[in-house]
Amino acid sequence: xxxxxxxxxxxxxxxxxxxxxxxxxxxxxxxxxxxxxxxxxxxxxxxxxxxxxxxxxxxxxxxxxxxxxxxxxxxxxxxxxxxxxxxxxxxxxxxxxxxxxxxxxxxxxxxxxxxxxxxxxxxxxxxxxxxxxxxxxxxxxxxxxxxxxxxxxxxxxxxxxxxxxxxxxxxxxxxxxxxxxxxxxxxxxxxxxxxxxxxxxxxxxxxxxxxxxxxxxxxxxxxxxxxxxxxxxxxxxxxxxxxxxxxxxxxxxxxxxxxxxxxxxxxxxxxxxxxxxxxxxxxxxxxxxxxxxxxxxxxxxxxxxxxxxxxxxxxxxxxxxxxxxxxxxxxxxxxxxxxxxxxxxxxxxxxxxxxxxxxxxxxxxxxxxxxxxxxxxxxxxxxxxxxxxxxxxxxxxxxxxxxxxxxxxxxxx
Amino acid sequence: xxxxxxxxxxxxxxxxxxxxxxxxxxxxxxxxxxxxxxxxxxxxxxxxxxxxxxxxxxxxxxxxxxxxxxxxxxxxxxxxxxxxxxxxxxxxxxxxxxxxxxxxxxxxxxxxxxxxxxxxxx
Numbered sequence: 017x018x019x020x021x022x023x024x025x026x027x028x029x030x031x032x033x034x035x036x037x038x039x040x041x042x043x044x045x046x047x048x049x050x051x052x053x054x055x056x057x058x059x060x061x062x063x064x065x066x067x068x069x070x071x072x073x074x075x076x077x078x079x080x081x082x083x084x085x086x087x088x089x090x091x092x093x094x095x096x097x098x099x100x101x102x103x104x105x106x107x108x109x110x111x112x113x114x115x116x117x118x119x120x121x122x123x124x125x126x127x128x129x130x131x132x133x134x135x136x137x138x139x140x141x142x143x144x145x146x147x148x149x150x151x152x153x154x155x156x157x158x159x160x161x162x163x164x165x166x167x168x169x170x171x172x173x174x175x176x177x178x179x180x181x182x183x184x185x186x187x188x189x190x191x192x193x194x195x196x197x198x199x200x201x202x203x204x205x206x207x208x209x210x211x212x213x214x215x216x217x218x219x220x221x222x223x224x225x226x227x228x229x230x231x232x233x234x235x236x237x238x239x240x241x242x243x244x245x246x247x248x249x250x251x252x253x254x255x256x257x258x259x260x261x262x263x264x265x266x267x268x269x270x271x272x273x274x275x276x277x278x279x280x281x282x283x284x285x286x287x288x289x290x291x292x293x294x295x296x297x298x299x300x301x302x303x304x305x306x307x308x309x310x311x312x313x314x315x316x317x318x319x320x321x322x323x324x325x326x327x328x329x330x331x332x333x334x335x336x337x338x339x340x341x342x343x344x345x346x347x348x349x350x351x352x353x354x355x356x357x358x359x360x361x362x363x364x365x366x367x368x369x370x371x372x373x374x375x376x377x378x379x380x381x382x383x384x385x386x387x388x389x390x391x392x393x394x395x396x397x398x399x400x401x402x403x404x405x406x407x408x409x410x411x412x413x414x415x416x417x418x419x420x421x422x423x424x425x426x427x428x429x
Numbered sequence: 430x431x432x433x434x435x436x437x438x439x440x441x442x443x444x445x446x447x448x449x450x451x452x453x454x455x456x457x458x459x460x461x462x463x464x465x466x467x468x469x470x471x472x473x474x475x476x477x478x479x480x481x482x483x484x485x486x487x488x489x490x491x492x493x494x495x496x497x498x499x500x501x502x503x504x505x506x507x508x509x510x511x512x513x514x515x516x517x518x519x520x521x522x523x524x525x526x527x528x529x530x531x532x533x534x535x536x537x538x539x540x541x542x543x544x545x546x547x548x549x550x551x
Contacts, residue, residue: 027452028431033471036448038482038514047514050477118484118512118519385516388476 040126044140044382047121048147054390055149063404064420065389066152066411068350069256069308069378070144072137072187073124074157074179075100080186084178090171103175104159105166112272113384122384134190141194144381148388151408151420154195154222155187158383161227161258169203169231176201180215188220195415197223197254200242203231208242216249222415223251223306228258228283235294243300252304252348252414257283284310285318288344292322295335297343304414306348309380313355316368319344345370348414350378351392351406353385363397372402376411430539435547438466444509448481451551456538457481458549459522462509468538468549469511469525478515480535485509485522511535 023029035046045052055061074081078100085091094102114122129139137155145153160179166172176199183196198215201207215221224246232238246253259279261267266282269275284307291297291305307315319341326333326340336343349369356362369375380386392398392406412419433451441447441460448457448471455471457480471481487504494500509522519528525535539550 028433029452030433030435031450033448033450033455033482035482036446037484038479047479050472050479054477115512115517116486118486118514118517120484120514391476 038120040120040124041128042120043127044121044125044143045147048144051148051388051390052146054388058390058393060149060389060393063149063389064408064412065148065150066154066377066408066415066417067145067148067150067379067381068154068254068306068376068411069156069352070141070153070381071156071158071383072140073159074182075104075159077135077137077182077186078102081175081178081182084181084185085174086177087174090174101159103171104163105168105171115384119384121382125382135186137187138190138194142191144379145193148379148381150193150379150389152193152195152411152417154197154378155183156196156225156256157183157199160199161256162260163199164202164227164231165260165262166203173201173204173207177207177211180211184215184218184221188218192220195220195222195417197221197225197252199225199227202226202239205238205242208239209245212242212245212249216251221251222417223254224249225254225256225308226287227256228260230260230263230286233290234287235290235296240299243296243303247300247303250302252306254306254308255284255287256308257281257310259283281310281314285314288318289322292340292343293326293333293336295333297346298335298337304348306350306376308350308378309352311353311355312349312351312365312369312375313361315344315349316365319368341368345374348374348376348410350376352378352380352387354387354391356391359396362395366395366397372399372405373410375406377407430550432541432548432550435540435549438464438542438545438547441466441547444485446481446485448479451549454551455479455481456549456551457511458538458540458547459511461523464542465523466540466542466547467523467525468540469535470538472536473513473515473518474527474533474535475513475516475518478513478518480511480513480515480518480520483512483514485511488521488528 021030035042038047082091082094125140129136131139141153163172180198198221257280259276261275266275266279322340377392389407393403435458443460443462446457446459456468457471458468460466471479473480487506488508488510489502490505491502492500510519510528511522512519520535525537527533541548
């Protein structure tokens with residue numbers, strides 16, 4: 017016991033924190049205790065905060081997911097592996113993410129969970145929402161994000177469908193605040209359409225997601241029926257970036273930092289370039305598109321690069337009726353991992369993408385480069401309404417989510 | 430500034446720490462591998478993470494040969510680093526300065542040892 021722990025003067029009262037060193041067994045709410053304090057200090061209870069990108073580690077529930085594989089032979093193969101990465105084609109490079117154990121919540125959320133009334137992942141999501149003062153959280157898988165790189169396309173499709181069924185039956189119905197954008201099995205365009213039809217009306221499904229894929233280019237004719245079907249749902253389509261250490265020039269990087277810094281961005285840059293230059297915004301004008309988890313710094317670069325070349329070579333992109341950047345400015349972006357080491361450049365980026373109406377807050381919790389709501393709230397160049405829009409009100413509008421009552425009252429006032 | 434008693438110096442093993450809340454401020458008090466004590470506010474310069482509750486690990490250095498070929502990475506055990514568990518911002522434990530950039534730094538808290546007692550001034 018410390019001598020001043022009973023001091024009558026609160027300013028002199030000394031209390032040793034129960035967690036001396038945070039590790040993988042630490043409760044998420046203890047890891048995020050400073051985030052909770054930030055939320056209280058900033059009055060986040062008066063804001064609607066929507067986290068467009070969080071993750072659970074679905075491989076912790078892998079035996080449950082394998083139960084939803086339709087193909088009995090494939091299921092038997094997967095179950096015989098007796099491994100939580102069975103059939104995944106798991107890329108070993110991803111294991112570098114926790115910086116050799118320096119970032120324990122990336123290693124594993126191995127904390128104690130007593131509540132058996134809901135799936136463990138629901139409890140972990142609730143704890144992170146409590147810790148960061150979130151009102152809604154969009155949940156995505158983790159290792160499954162790389163499934164399009166699987167060498168066996170039919171296995172990738174089967175696992176994607178099994179994951180979607182498990183997610184919509186075991187996780188999403190448990191809490192109305194937990195949402196997801198359903199993963200599309202891009203290896204198989206027919207299966208994409210079937211996926212949309214099967215899951216569109218499921219509780220908690222607010223959109224669709226293309227995972228880091230280089231299966232076919234997004235402008236391939238085989239996908240047009242997919243985009244057409246997506247447009248009819250009225251729900252947004254997210255391009256969730258991912259890394260690929262074996263991809264072209266990326267394969268020459270020898271450190272995780274180099275691979276990660278480039279690969280998460282080139283992934284979305286390639287998709288964006290193909291999406292715009294092939295006139296997909298003209299073909300599917302009502303399809304809202306969101307670019308997820310590649311930060312923001314790449315966007316003004318690509319706007320300038322494509323505009324500059326388009327004005328010289330417009331004959332190669334005849335479906336366009338305006339500059340590429342003008343299409344890009346109508347799309348939506350998530351912030352994380354927001355490059356904030358130069359606020360002047362960041363402010364220019366916000367201006368370039370019309371952040372006040374096009375930017376959506378995302379945490380990426382529990383990954384190593386997560387962003388708290390305070391990274392948006394504390395920006396000195398944003399208006400009050402811009403902060404509210406980015407933190408959640410724009411997301412409520414495009415995903416048709418209810419604003420928190422306090423926020424509605426403030427808006428009316 | 431108030432001088433706050435933290436504990437007996439003999440109760441701190443070399444390389445150990447205590448992280449305490451003193452009123453509204455959280456402070457990490459560290460004993461280095463010698464008799465030296467340092468203390469920092471438990472708030473990372475990056476996003477305010479609980480840095481003093483992070484992993485303590487040796488600095489990583491890259492060795493080069495005389496002709497500038499990389500000989501790979503190794504640890505420098507003489508300079509322990511404190512790593513913020515939120516995002517990995519890494520600080521020299523002895524100075525509180527970021528391992529790679531002198532600008533981000535932890536807020537130092539004055540710490541003293543008198544007659545075997547450890548005090549911080551907050």
